[in-house]
Amino acid sequence: MENAIIKIRGLVKDYPMGVTYFRALKGINLDVQQGEFTGLVGPSGSGKTTLLNIIGALDNPTQGEVEVLGYQVDKLNHKQAARLRNENLGFIFQTYNLLPVYNVYENVEFPLLLLKKSADERKEAVIQALEWVGLMDKIKSRPAQLSGGECQRVAIARAMVKNPRIVLADEPTANLDAANSHHILQTMVKLNQELRTTFLFATHDDKVISYLRRAITLRDGMIAEDKIIQTT
Amino acid sequence: MVILKLAFRNITHAGLRTWLNVFILSFAFVLIIWVQGLYEGMQRQVIRDMQAIEVGGGQFWQRNYDPYDPLTLDDAHAALSSELQHLVQNGNATLVLIVPAAIFPEGRVQSVILRGIDPNQKIVSLPSQELTNKVSPGVIPAVIGSRMAKSANLAKDEIVTVRWRDANGVFDAAEIQIVAIFNTHIQTVDVSQIWVPLQRLQEMVHMPGEATYVILKQGLNNIPPGSPDWIYRDYDFLFADINNIVKSKRAGSSIFFIILMAMALLAVFDTQVLAIFRRRKEMGTLMALGMTRRWVISLFTLEGSLQGLLAILVGAVYGIPFLAFQTKVGISMPQAVEQGGFNLGATLYPVYSFKLFLLTTLFLFISVVIVSFLPTRRISKLKPTDALRGKTT
Known part of the structure; x- marks a missing residue:
């Protein structure tokens, strides 16, 4: 596990609840290797999203060490955390979180603007990302004009456009029907295989679980099971 | 530059909400210049007439x-x-x-x-x-x-x-x-x-x-x-009364400006507060995509400030022809103006100086920047995870 891109040791996360607190994560130890297609699975309230948020430098651990791509997430300040997310991480959310005033092209282009890529670089990368997800015909559409599946494909394109090392996906299929879910997941598998991008899901959707190569089951803030799934 | 581009995109894509604010701001902008120009014209006209008829060169x-x-x-x-x-x-x-x-x-x-x-x-x-x-x-x-x-x-x-x-x-x-x-x-x-x-x-x-x-x-x-x-x-002595009358009238009219500007700025402030309330999820997304809180604050402040800038441009589009027309044709003054402390000609010609334009533009822009910034301070306390859930911290 020396080459793990995510290393977590003794991770504890508490949320204040009035005068007391709620312990969402209770001493998590975890390693994730480059190119994995891994899911944090478990029922609601098991700590999947909390763990994903801490790995994504969106939240801070209460105790323990979290190292992502060599960065000690627990020691990063806001600026450094933003830089880590900007340069290395892609996020896919359950509710897509597309920017409503932008069209498909602009939404996908957005992370590249933050990375200050040139116009030519942006154009090339955005078109490639939209080709991956098969949305070239919707390039000028606004999110409100797209179906849920299309929105999530835009979100995947946005997460992938900067070619991140890790993509963190929080319940990516929760709002999608079965056909769209499979389409989305197949797209992610393809990207994972072609680009060696590490995918880490938080999910309790069986459709997603069926695509995973590693399933880490969380229960009451602890890892109950860590299972490698052999695929044919 | 990136943030400016984003802010511009956001406000232009926001449609009617932006244009309503821009219009009311531009209206306040043009009206302030118009009234100030009237006072300037009034003062100059009285002084010019007094020089010609009574005061001479001192x-x-x-x-x-x-x-x-x-x-x-x-x-x-x-x-x-x-x-x-x-x-x-x-x-x-x-x-x-x-x-x-x-x-x-x-x-x-x-x-x-x-x-x-x-x-x-x-x-x-x-x-x-x-x-x-x-x-x-x-x-x-x-x-x-x-x-x-x-x-x-x-x-x-x-x-x-x-x-x-x-x-x-x-x-x-x-x-x-x-x-x-x-x-x-x-x-x-x-x-x-x-x-x-x-x-x-x-x-x-x-x-x-x-x-x-x-x-x-x-x-x-x-x-x-x-x-x-x-x-x-000298003129300072001889026109002291006139200057004081105009000064007091300007001061009186400033209450009107304050109300007008307050209304216009309230619209911007309200939009900002509403935006920060409604766009929390968007802020969370921006942070997840790699924006720092400072960037998000700057983006929202810039969005508000750009409304001020657009208002100045829109105001210039309809204000400059209007003010130029007024300068040329003048404004007919009713006889009742004689009661105002000094007399004017039948037609008052407003005077719009570069200084007046510059100061009013700066005043409006700085005011808009301030009211745009104030509500965004809340963002500095916002946790990305709360924002993504649509919660305020």
Whole structure:
């Protein structure tokens, strides 16, 4: 596990609840290797999203060490955390979180603007990302004009456009029907295989679980099971 | 540059909400400039008219002269100093002698001021040359303003008795004939004033060569120093009343501006507060995509500020033609304006200076930046995870 891109040791996360607190994560130890297609699975309230948020430098651990791509997430300040997310991480959310005033092209282009890529670089990368997800015909559409599946494909394109090392996906299929879910997941598998991008899901959707190569089951803030799934 | 591009995209894509704010801001912007331009025009017009008709290029006053104290007038006369005599002889100044008097129109008595002026003077644009018109022997030609004519019920060619007291304190009387009635915006040369030939007045009151004040030609260089008897009064002194009136009117109108600006800025503030409330999820997304909180604050502040900038541009689009038209055509002033403390012409021409544009633009823009920034301070406390869930921290 020396080459793990995510290393977590003794991770504890508490949320204040009035005068007391709620312990969402209770001493998590975890390693994730480059190119994995891994899911944090478990029922609601098991700590999947909390763990994903801490790995994504969106939240801070209460105790323990979290190292992502060599960065000690627990020691990063806001600026450094933003830089880590900007340069290395892609996020896919359950509710897509597309920017409503932008069209498909602009939404996908957005992370590249933050990375200050040139116009030519942006154009090339955005078109490639939209080709991956098969949305070239919707390039000028606004999110409100797209179906849920299309929105999530835009979100995947946005997460992938900067070619991140890790993509963190929080319940990516929760709002999608079965056909769209499979389409989305197949797209992610393809990207994972072609680009060696590490995918880490938080999910309790069986459709997603069926695509995973590693399933880490969380229960009451602890890892109950860590299972490698052999695929044919 | 990236953040500017994003902010511009956001506000242009926001549609009606942006344009409503932009319109109300631009309206406030144009209105402030318009009203300020009116006051500027008003001040300049009054000063210009006063220079032309009364003040000239400045005045020398006999040391006892105080126009606000009629009791000083009996003693407010003296022979000119040699420097002032030199100016008058060279056509660079003209003198005026003031004598309190009374007239008896239609059997009534009315206090007036007799003002002696050289009929051939060219220093101020009073119709003094009318004083050379032929009148009956023994009658004194007189010119009055339309307000004086109205208050005394005097018409052209009418004759009225005037009584005065000479330098020795002896009362005397004669008849004056109104040879001309002139119109002017300047009340101080009109109301209760009767203009007569200077030399004739000096003879009447036994004050040969004496005057109460001396009016200098406009643009005159090398103004001689004052003397114990003659004190120089510059524009700052002579226009102090007018400047104070305009200043107080500007101050009064500032309440109107404050209300107008407050309404416009409230719209921006409200939009910002609403945006921060409604767009929390978007903020979370922006942070997840790699924006720092500072960037998000800057983005939202810039979005609000750009509305100010757009308002200035939109205001310029319809404001510049409107203001240019007003400058050219002017604004008809109702008669009631006479009650306002000073008189204006029938048409007021606003004056819009570059300084006025610059200061108003800066004022508006800075105000918009401040009200855009204030609500965004909440973002600095926002946790990305809460924002992504649509919660405020």
